[in-house]
Amino acid sequence: MIVLGVLVSGSGTNLQAILDAIVARTLDARIAVVVSNVAGAAALDRARAAGVDTVVVDHGAFADRAAFDAAVVLALRERGVEAVVLAGFMRLVTTVLLDAFPMRVVNIHPGLLPSFPGIHAQRQALEYGVRVAGCTVHFVDTGTDTGPVIAQAAVPVHDDDDEATLGARILAREHDLLPRVLQWIAEGRVSIDPPSTPGGRARVRVRGHVQAL
Ligand code: GRF
Numbered sequence: 001m002i003v004l005g006v007l008v009s010g011s012g013t014n015l016q017a018i019l020d021a022i023v024a025r026t027l028d029a030r031i032a033v034v035v036s037n038v039a040g041a042a043a044l045d046r047a048r049a050a051g052v053d054t055v056v057v058d059h060g061a062f063a064d065r066a067a068f069d070a071a072v073v074l075a076l077r078e079r080g081v082e083a084v085v086l087a088g089f090m091r092l093v094t095t096v097l098l099d100a101f102p103m104r105v106v107n108i109h110p111g112l113l114p115s116f117p118g119i120h121a122q123r124q125a126l127e128y129g130v131r132v133a134g135c136t137v138h139f140v141d142t143g144t145d146t147g148p149v150i151a152q153a154a155v156p157v158h159d160d161d162d163e164a165t166l167g168a169r170i171l172a173r174e175h176d177l178l179p180r181v182l183q184w185i186a187e188g189r190v191s192i193d194p195p196s197t198p199g200g201r202a203r204v205r206v207r208g209h210v211q212a213l
Pocket of ligand 1: 009010011012013014015043087088089108109110171174
């Protein structure tokens with residue numbers, strides 16, 4: 001059993017997928033707290049409906065990102081959180097959060113990284129004209145969607161897709177992928193190999209059978 005803290009800003013469908021996976025016992029986890037920087041985020045309603053503790057930390061009330069992150073870390077630590085999930089959390093995080101949970105902060109991104117990082121990944125994919133899009137679960141580092149990739153899932157891009165139709169197709173895969181990766185982490189199967197060459201990238205290793213995604 002792993003104790004999670006989930007950081008959200010919006011609708012919280014990925015949070016819901018985690019909650020559902022816990023109920024379905026496909027994810028051996030407990031969500032100790034859901035933290036939002038947006039007081040009206042629908043994700044908070046989902047947490048409350050599931051009986052999960054919620055905390056709002058208004059980023060506007062802090063001098064800088066580091067001070068905001070310190071308040072978030074406090075809320076997470078007070079509740080015994082072991083790993084942090086960014087599930088539609090629309091703030092860049094600092095080393096204050098990352099150092100508090102080394103290689104224990106995971107993000108879900110609606111694009112096949114390293115293509116199309118940042119916001120509007122689905123729009124970026126359509127504008128570029130790629131034929132395959134998807135989503136990525138990765139460990140978070142100080143860059144924007146640059147951390148070590150844990151898992152990815154792909155979807156086709158159709159000629160008549162718009163941002164909404166492509167986004168919905170990707171989101172459905174996110175809801176499958178994120179709880180699955182969290183279960184791998186809960187099972188202690190996910191590790192990180194240091195770069196094999198100077199200036200190279202750290203790479204994630206997932207032990208055991210990984211079902212085709
Ligand atoms: C998802 O597309 C996720 O990949 C991105 O933000 C969106 C959040 O959606 N980081 P939701 O709040 O989980 O519904």
